[in-house]
Structure formats: structure tokens, C-alpha cells
Amino acid sequence: MNLIMRDTDYAVRALCYMARNPEQVASVTSLGARFAIPRQYLRRILQTLARHQILESSRGQGGGFKLRKDPSRILLSDLMGVFHGALDFTRCVFRSAVCPNQASCPLRKTVKRIEKNALLELRATTIASLVAGQPDDKTRRKTPEKRPAKARKEHSARRG
């Protein structure tokens, strides 16, 4: 019952960073180290975002990614859509074979109402709004830079 998946979450972090550092071309290696995200996984994520015109990429030495779209036009709902398709709380369960009276089914109506409200909020949340809601990078600098870029992913406490 997870609303935001890991890939979406990782994407958000990387995008927020890029929004706060718009001039910089950020490489997967540096971003992965900074946020402790597995390199190859993050790489696939950013490549996907580039294919969707959200990022632009440059190859070769000194290459990496930067924003192509304005942060205020990158909706959380878009990102979820990129990685998992459009939000659909009723996928499968209410498919016609199982639930023949789709139109009237009150359970479906309830779920659809919840979904609609969730979608409104997800569309109102953008990279820009997330960055704005966050303390500025310079003000809260406690551990970020001194984290030894070691990606402690292995102990990956699931269900923690």
C-alpha cells in the first residue's frame, strides 16, 4: 500500500537538487553519492526522465543531467505516471470480469472518490513546491557533504 515508490522518490530527490542548482550538470555518480542511491538504478531513472523530456543529458566527460522543464511544471503526478502509469487505485480489482456492475458498485465509487482527491493533491505538488517547502540547502547543512559517498544500500532495512 505504497503511494510513492522508490524510483519516484529517488527521482524527486535528484530533481529537487537540480532545481536548487540549475546551472550545474549533475552526474549520476555525484547524485548517487550525495543521496545514497544505487548508481545503476538512479541512472536508469534519470535516463527515463531524459527520454520524457524532463531532463536533458550530455555525454562524455563532464557530462550528466540537468533540468529541461521548469520545476514548477514537473508535477508529482507526472513522475508517478512516468514510472508506473497513471494513478489508478482500482486497477484489476474492479475489472469487469470480477465486478460486473461497475457503474453502480458503491465500493468502486468510494475508491474513485479517494483517488480523485489524491490526484488533485499530486497534481498540485511540483518539484518547485517541494523545493520551496524545503529548508534551503545552505541553511541546514548538517551531514549532507560529509556523508562519505559510500552508498550504504546493502543493509537496506526492508519493512523498517
Add this chain to the structure above:
Amino acid sequence: MNLIMRDTDYAVRALCYMARNPEQVASVTSLGARFAIPRQYLRRILQTLARHQILESSRGQGGGFKLRKDPSRILLSDLMGVFHGALDFTRCVFRSAVCPNQASCPLRKTVKRIEKNALLELRATTIASLVAGQPDDKTRRKTPEKRPAKARKEHSARRG
């Protein structure tokens, strides 16, 4: 991205039926046939509900299940909790190892807000309210009884 899982959905159907037929002791076989739900799966579901004091069971010939709790006190959120634990849209993703600034993280706040609203609706939805929202069994009898109780589950069009 499914809010209601199959087991919860199956449980809702069985419970709604029992709410509409309070005197009847319903066997897994009859319910499974009526709603085209796999027998053994439904059985495990109802056994779980019995363990949670939502149903009472009787064994042997003529046995089966009936409601123990009043339909208006069986919340949709409860059922989800029985099968999948309490609703938690932020499970795992925001665990501390990955998201160190849990308190301030604006993404987390957004998700928590969505979750809170969803929970309000899920708690407002009961077996009683679902039954009330549904046309009475006798009035809408179009296909229900003539469905040949054959459980067309195999073609199970996933992602449909």
C-alpha cells in the same frame, strides 16, 4: 497502485451478502459460486475474518459463516487492516535510512495528507453503507442468479 486488494474486495462482497441475509449461514462453496471467487482463497479469507471476530463460524454439514459484528461497525479500513495492516502510504520509501529528515520532508507531508484524507473516507465506509448504496438484491436481479457459478477466473485479464 491498488488501494483495495482482491482479498479485501472478496471479503466485502461476502460480507455484504451476509448483511443482506443475516439469518442465513453461508458456506464457502455457495459464496464462492455466487461471486465467482476461488473457493480455497475465499475460505482462508473468511477464516481470517472469523479469527478477527467479524464472522462466526459453524462446522460440519450445514455449517458456514455468518456475521458476528453489526454491518455498520465493520469499517472498510478495518478490513484492509486485517489483510494488509494499517493503511500506510509511506511504508518503506521514507524509512529513516533513506530519508533522514522525516519531520520536515515536504514530500512526506504531502503523502501523509493524502493518506489522512483517504483514511477518513475508508473509515466512513462500512458494510452497512455499502449495502445501503447498492440496489436491493431483489430489485436489480438481472444476471446474478443465472450466472452459472462457473468461476471464470482463468482468463484473469491482468492489467485490464
Add this chain to the structure above:
DNA sequence: TCGAATGATACCATTAATATATCATAAGGG
């Protein structure tokens, strides 16, 4: 030309979802 970077994509491991199967026990009916 070397090395650091992405593009594309195939592969792998774990977990969750969705069942199915089985052994034991209980209870009613002939």
C-alpha cells in the same frame, strides 16, 4: 587515445499478491 560519462537493454533477486492443496477436526444424516 584514454577515461568518464550517458543510451539502451538484459538480467537477477526479493517480496507481495493470488491463489491451491492438504491434513485434521467437527457435526449432521442415513
Add this chain to the structure above:
DNA sequence: CCCTTATGATATATTAATGGTATCATTCGA
């Protein structure tokens, strides 16, 4: 009394989704 129909408990199987890794090709700057 035993057969059939039930549930109680639980182990096993199957499939898809999730999270992550590896690799080959290409690009580009020093």
C-alpha cells in the same frame, strides 16, 4: 457408525511488481 459436508490451520505454488545490477555501445573532453 460412517459418510459427506463443512471449517481450522497451515504449507506450498505461481505470477507480477519492485528494486537493483551488469554490460555493451557510443560520445566527448583532456
